[in-house]
Amino acid sequence: MRPIRLPEPASASSIGMPEIFEGGIYSVIRRAVIIGNGFSGAENQSIGLVRALGLSNHQSFYRVTRPRGGINEWLHWLPLSLHNKLYYILRRIYGDSRFPFAVGKNKLVPLPFQNASGAGLSALLEADAKQIARMARDTFEKAGPLLVVASGRDTISVASSIKRLAPENVFVVQIQHPRSHLNRFDLVIAPKHDYYPLTPQAQAQIPRFLRRWITPCEPPDSHVVLTVGALHQADAAALRTAATAWHDELAPLPKPLVVVNIGGPTRHCRYGADLVKQLTGSLQNVLASCGSLRISFSRRTPHKVSDIILKELGNHSKVYIWDGEEPNPHMGYLAWADAFVITADSVSMLSEACSTGKPVYVIGAERCTWKFLDFHKSLQERGLTRPFTGKEDMSESWSYPPLNDTAEAAGRVREAITERGWKLQSQ
Structure with a gap:
């Protein structure tokens, strides 16, 4: 009987490498999609995390924005999809000239970040969950899994839909607490003070009949990363x-x-x-x-x-x-x-x-x-x-161990991706 021989690793000059040596048991995440909401405080957190993960040169940016101005300021508490539908209906009924509508538009504007078009990504005008999920599935064998990072309440439905539509092809990170159903995401990154509503002090401030509506609805579990403050780009x-x-x-x-x-x-x-x-x-x-x-x-x-x-x-x-x-x-x-x-x-x-x-x-x-x-x-x-009291001598300095939330969160993302059986592209 002939012995079984594993394929030999190809030399650096070879045109291709056998899959077992190229990726081993892992699939490599080489690209990222950021879902923004139009607010710099939220978007900078996603950008900072992707930067800390070494994927800044292979990211695409998509944005979801609400209609603003006029009656829209009274509708901002609605889920984004419902707000957009109601806004469309009111415009059809009343028109721009008879109703105080938004000054801006509800179209999504891509930001001028470098896109990884070579990895199968392209700049879309809208953060369409179906399109992004389809792209992740269609390019999976060639480009590997897709990292999706979103931040802010209005991005929750898009990010969770991408996860639901392409669960085997994406790794979805939601920054800021998504209120409930944390299992809709691979990882949630939230500041510790987002869990303040669950403390005894906060519970004493909330009428009992309102407690089920106050976020979060459940304590952090194993796939929640808690930070002190907000993530950012200032590394x-x-x-x-x-x-x-x-x-x-x-x-x-x-x-x-x-x-x-x-x-x-x-x-x-x-x-x-x-x-x-x-x-x-x-x-x-x-x-x-x-x-x-x-x-x-x-x-x-x-x-x-x-x-x-x-x-x-x-x-x-x-x-x-x-x-x-x-x-x-x-x-x-x-x-x-x-x-x-x-x-x-x-x-x-x-x-x-x-x-x-x-x-x-x-x-x-x-x-x-x-x-x-x-x-x-x-x-x-x-x-x-x-x-700050005004009594300080500003020439006297003091220090402390710097807050390192972004790097620590990035480390937890890497660990979670490894547990999934994937790995991030080396920087």
Whole structure:
């Protein structure tokens, strides 16, 4: 009887390699699809995770957006699919001229990221679950499995549908808590404060008849990754690049360089002119110990807030207020700042700043409620942030182990993919 011989590995010069040596028992994930919702805070989390997984050069971006403006502001609580159907019906009945509809459109706009067309991906105008699932199935043998990363409430139905339609061809990661039925996804990445509604403190605040409607509906299980803050793109490589790009403008500034990031009030973190006046007074108190002070507003910052800042600090010789024109100095500030002062409303800005290991001062945390108060409590308990009082000596530095949520979440994704019998393409 002739002995059984396994195929010999081909040399590097060979045209092809036997499948057993090319992929072994694994299928290799070489490409990613990001499902966005039009909000930078959510989309940056998906982009940051894909970047940490080494697939930034092989990603395609799709976006789901709600109709906005007019009556649509009263319909935002509806599921996205129902909202779009109702919006279509109302437009057919009333027309644009007789009804206050959205200024924007509900079409999905692809972002100018590099697409992996060579791996079977192409830029689609809409985040159509059926089309993406079909593409994943049709290209599976040639290009391997597809990683799908989505973030935000409006992306849940699309991401879960892709998983349902192509379960053997995709690995779906949902960022931010999807309310219920976690088994619709391969992995869920959610901040710990998303589970605040399940704590005894939160349960005492919720009327019993409303508890079933408050997210989450179930505790985390083995395929839920809990983070402290939000995922983001500000990793060490990105900060090194930003440090080089902004060297000529920021390196010569007198030290310490203090960066102030101002967001805007939210439902669970309300503030107005009173807090902004408190902030300007505190900043004026610490200017003596600052070499330079740089202030940035977000797109959510109300004019009444920015106007007070401009009036009180705009003419000071140590202060520069970014005017919102490109290029955005945000990454440069993260790289070069010696300390940060940040309003309490922005989980994203705080998460990025806390990833640097530099002093982070927060103003307005005491005005936050619900899970956002729990978030600030966790930051302070870990030594990542301190309240901003205006009595600080900004030349005195302090540090802590940097928040590393994005890299840690990426590590958990790799482990889960390996448990699935697949692996990620080496960077």
